Amino acid sequence: MIDDLPQTLRSDALDNRERILDAARALFATEGMDVPMREIARRAGVGPATLYRRFPTKQALATEAFTEQMHACNTIVEEGLADPDPWHGLCLVIEKLCELHARNRGFTTAFTSAFPHAVDLAAGREHALTSLAELARRAKDTGHLRPDFVLDDLILMLMANGGLHATSTNARVAASRRFAALAIRAFQA
Amino acid sequence: MIDDLPQTLRSDALDNRERILDAARALFATEGMDVPMREIARRAGVGPATLYRRFPTKQALATEAFTEQMHACNTIVEEGLADPDPWHGLCLVIEKLCELHARNRGFTTAFTSAFPHAVDLAAGREHALTSLAELARRAKDTGHLRPDFVLDDLILMLMANGGLHATSTNARVAASRRFAALAIRAFQA
DNA sequence: AGCTAAACGGACGCCGGCGTCCGTTAGCGT
DNA sequence: ACGCTAACGGACGCCGGCGTCCGTTTAGCT
Numbered sequence: 001m002i003d004d005l006p007q008t009l010r011s012d013a014l015d016n017r018e019r020i021l022d023a024a025r026a027l028f029a030t031e032g033m034d035v036p037m038r039e040i041a042r043r044a045g046v047g048p049a050t051l052y053r054r055f056p057t058k059q060a061l062a063t064e065a066f067t068e069q070m071h072a073c074n075t076i077v078e079e080g081l082a083d084p085d086p087w088h089g090l091c092l093v094i095e096k097l098c099e100l101h102a103r104n105r106g107f108t109t110a111f112t113s114a115f116p117h118a119v120d121l122a123a124g125r126e127h128a129l130t131s132l133a134e135l136a137r138r139a140k141d142t143g144h145l146r147p148d149f150v151l152d153d154l155i156l157m158l159m160a161n162g163g164l165h166a167t168s169t170n171a172r173v174a175a176s177r178r179f180a181a182l183a184i185r186a187f188q189a
Numbered sequence: 190m191i192d193d194l195p196q197t198l199r200s201d202a203l204d205n206r207e208r209i210l211d212a213a214r215a216l217f218a219t220e221g222m223d224v225p226m227r228e229i230a231r232r233a234g235v236g237p238a239t240l241y242r243r244f245p246t247k248q249a250l251a252t253e254a255f256t257e258q259m260h261a262c263n264t265i266v267e268e269g270l271a272d273p274d275p276w277h278g279l280c281l282v283i284e285k286l287c288e289l290h291a292r293n294r295g296f297t298t299a300f301t302s303a304f305p306h307a308v309d310l311a312a313g314r315e316h317a318l319t320s321l322a323e324l325a326r327r328a329k330d331t332g333h334l335r336p337d338f339v340l341d342d343l344i345l346m347l348m349a350n351g352g353l354h355a356t357s358t359n360a361r362v363a364a365s366r367r368f369a370a371l372a373i374r375a376f377q378a
Numbered sequence: 379a380g381c382t383a384a385a386c387g388g389a390c391g392c393c394g395g396c397g398t399c400c401g402t403t404a405g406c407g408t
Numbered sequence: 409a410c411g412c413t414a415a416c417g418g419a420c421g422c423c424g425g426c427g428t429c430c431g432t433t434t435a436g437c438t
Binding site: 199200201202225226227237238241245 | 424425426427428429434435436
């Protein structure tokens, strides 16, 4: 019950922990957030107990597993912000974000419907959003982005992008690409 | 096992059947397609056996339950087709379809990912789509609809519309409305 | 009113995911 | 090399949904 963590994991434990995270990332991406915990354990080659010992709940695991993707998200936004042409930058961001989400079935759910307690993710999310707001402001100034655009519209689009169900990842990515193009058209002044 | 149906149901059976369908419609709409069969039975005030006797599988039930909505779908498209201004008609269709789907969480899944064997639904679906294609052709002729528009774009949007998760129906409908507006902008020439 | 078969629904056994306990294994410090 | 303890994972009991069986009820016909 009380696991007064000794702060320093044994080498094999550390190794397992990493393998669990890898398995979780892979399965969350392809199968979505509703994969059984045991499936992840199996894939990682560990017993259920080991999995639960490291990550007591599924969302603890998800939070950890997705920080990587969260960083990717922020990187994408930073890149867009760095683009000399804000509108072009915004377009790139939209395209890349859509693709990222399409490749990670579970990430979208984690990102949009953000579980109540996934604090770490929420932080990254907010950071990405404020940067996005800044990018949008600049893009509006160039006159290429509709003046009545609001950030919620973009979130709406990302959510909607998550609705693109398809069995294969490739099909989903393809659909997502077309969707991104349509979204961009909708935002264009 | 073999239920050589006597074609004519007893009055109480008929009554239960109707109550089951009502319950199913209500629950599919609010909870989505993954409500337990027993939940539907409970709501209808019948035992599980009765439910399974009438509808051996969930998709048999869904097929029957959604024919009503499928008709609504077709009616919407017909109305759009009857509009003197095809582009205006198309816009109405998009708005109404999005709202219809937003109000019926389960219908979208049934309509887009259309279960393998839901033949009845598929028929109605195809009919709606051909009518839509005709409407789109006319709207293009007026010059208001983008020339490179394809019917798949609309389906893509409907699928995406299904991704708009929200706890309350009202919130979902609101989001759907904004989404429809964006979709229309994307399709506009 | 009485009979018969249609219809009902409570109860059962099965399955798969869940979270935990405890006997065994093996890292690591001496 | 050896012991101590962190770490492991098989196994357990629980729960909820599933689909079906069978004893009971009741509609409908004469």
